[in-house]
Amino acid sequence: MGPAPTEEARLARLVRAHDRWRGKSVLNLLPSENALSPTARKYLSSDLAGRYTLPLDSEFDGEHLDNSYGGTRYTDAIEKLGNDAAQRLFHGRFATTRPLSGHIAALSALAPLLPRGSKLLAIPPSDGGYDGYAPGFIPALLGYEVRPLPATGPGGQLDADAAVAEIRRERPNAVLLGQSFFLFPYPLKAIAEAAHAIGALVLYDASHVLGLIAGGQFQDPLREGADVMFGSTHKSFPGPQGGILVTDREELFQQIDPALVWRVFDNAHWNRIASLAQTLLEMERVGGEYAKTVVDNSRALARAVHDAGLPAVAEAQGFTASHQVLLDRAAVRARHGVGVGALARRWERQRLITDLVGRLGTGEVTRLGLTPSDMPRLADLLVRAGPGRQKVGAEVLAWRRQFPTLRFA
Numbered sequence: 001m002g003p004a005p006t007e008e009a010r011l012a013r014l015v016r017a018h019d020r021w022r023g024k025s026v027l028n029l030l031p032s033e034n035a036l037s038p039t040a041r042k043y044l045s046s047d048l049a050g051r052y053t054l055p056l057d058s059e060f061d062g063e064h065l066d067n068s069y070g071g072t073r074y075t076d077a078i079e080k081l082g083n084d085a086a087q088r089l090f091h092g093r094f095a096t097t098r099p100l101s102g103h104i105a106a107l108s109a110l111a112p113l114l115p116r117g118s119k120l121l122a123i124p125p126s127d128g129g130y131d132g133y134a135p136g137f138i139p140a141l142l143g144y145e146v147r148p149l150p151a152t153g154p155g156g157q158l159d160a161d162a163a164v165a166e167i168r169r170e171r172p173n174a175v176l177l178g179q180s181f182f183l184f185p186y187p188l189k190a191i192a193e194a195a196h197a198i199g200a201l202v203l204y205d206a207s208h209v210l211g212l213i214a215g216g217q218f219q220d221p222l223r224e225g226a227d228v229m230f231g232s233t234h235k236s237f238p239g240p241q242g243g244i245l246v247t248d249r250e251e252l253f254q255q256i257d258p259a260l261v262w263r264v265f266d267n268a269h270w271n272r273i274a275s276l277a278q279t280l281l282e283m284e285r286v287g288g289e290y291a292k293t294v295v296d297n298s299r300a301l302a303r304a305v306h307d308a309g310l311p312a313v314a315e316a317q318g319f320t321a322s323h324q325v326l327l328d329r330a331a332v333r334a335r336h337g338v339g340v341g342a343l344a345r346r347w348e349r350q351r352l353i354t355d356l357v358g359r360l361g362t363g364e365v366t367r368l369g370l371t372p373s374d375m376p377r378l379a380d381l382l383v384r385a386g387p388g389r390q391k392v393g394a395e396v397l398a399w400r401r402q403f404p405t406l407r408f409a
């Protein structure tokens with residue numbers, strides 16, 4: 001026996017093992033994740049990873065400073081390339097790629113726009129809304145009252161008349177849209193008209209559907225009436241983990257942008273921003289085809305799992321218009337005597353990665369190169385490995401190996 005491995009050697013082995021497993025040996029159906037293009041991934045480990053920059057316009061000890069840090073000659077241009085691409089893709093004249101995550105992008109919009117004591121209307125987690133907007137989380141931190149905007153349709157859809165009635169009844173300061181279980185676009189025009197009529201803002205959390213919006217699918221929030229759109233850059237949008245914010249309203253951006261640094265964060269992680277800029281530029285080039293294939297794949301996967309014995313919600317509505325398929329948890333349990341969490345554990349042992357709450361996402365498998373004609377085979381593997389408890393891991397691995405090169409990159 002040789003010497004005991006050092007902690008560093010163990011760490012290296014763990015990272016290598018993770019990369020081999022999650023990067024090369026499974027099919028990933030998590031709707032919150034995606035695969036970075038090789039160039040976007042390369043920029044994450046560029047020299048930018050350790051650098052600071054803080055553009056400013058101020059006096060210090062009698063000198064005028066345009067940055068707190070030296071050595072920043074390239075960072076401004078990198079940031080501008082990303083911001084310009086974001087403005088073009090999402091149809092707003094103002095954008096920032098600085099928020100460090102989707103959650104922080106939400107804080108970045110909410111804190112400067114809405115004072116303590118403001119009232120929000122937000123979709124509750126029980127209807128697929130984001131947990132961060134539930135009363136104990138962001139509203140508790142920022143001192144807001146939050147009232148539920150019920151999403152009552154199959155799969156958590158907003159009904160236009162019900163939403164408008166709720167806005168008129170509650171008279172909130174802002175309507176906060178967006179879901180973690182997000183299948184269908186919102187009736188934004190009607191919601192925005194009702195909100196603006198009482199002076200309320202419409203804030204659109206696009207965390208889950210940003211990649212679809214970038215590709216011209218799902219909906220076009222800023223053109224349909226949302227005042228500010230923000231979200232994560234790594235779910236259906238295949239960028240690095242991080243956040244983004246876009247608006248077409250200059251007076252709102254002038255409140256938001258100067259309040260980011262020193263309130264919500266300081267350094268904005270410039271390797272991430274270079275990687276995000278690269279992904280935004282890639283999406284300008286190939287995002288339309290990517291987003292369409294993602295949605296086609298979701299619809300095909302929903303149809304296939306539903307027909308193969310794993311019931312999915314919203315059949316009458318075509319199952320989904322996003323990157324997500326939502327299993328009908330009660331129907332799955334009634335049919336197979338097992339919950340979706342236990343099925344997810346079985347799937348994981350057979351190299352099929354999902355979350356434990358019944359969502360299946362098609363972003364990453366679309367990047368690998370799967371198309372709608374592959375979805376019946378994927379559904380068959382899920383059924384055999386899940387309710388059927390069959391060992392399909394070798395078959396999944398062989399299939400995964402047929403897709404060595406990312407598409408849309």
Ligand SMILES: Cc1ncc(COP(=O)(O)O)c(C=O)c1O
Nearest residue numbers: 101102103130178179180207232
């Ligand atoms: C709707 C929604 N908003 C915000 C977030 C938070 O995103 P992040 O993990 O990028 O902070 C999530 C996370 O899943 C989400 O589903």
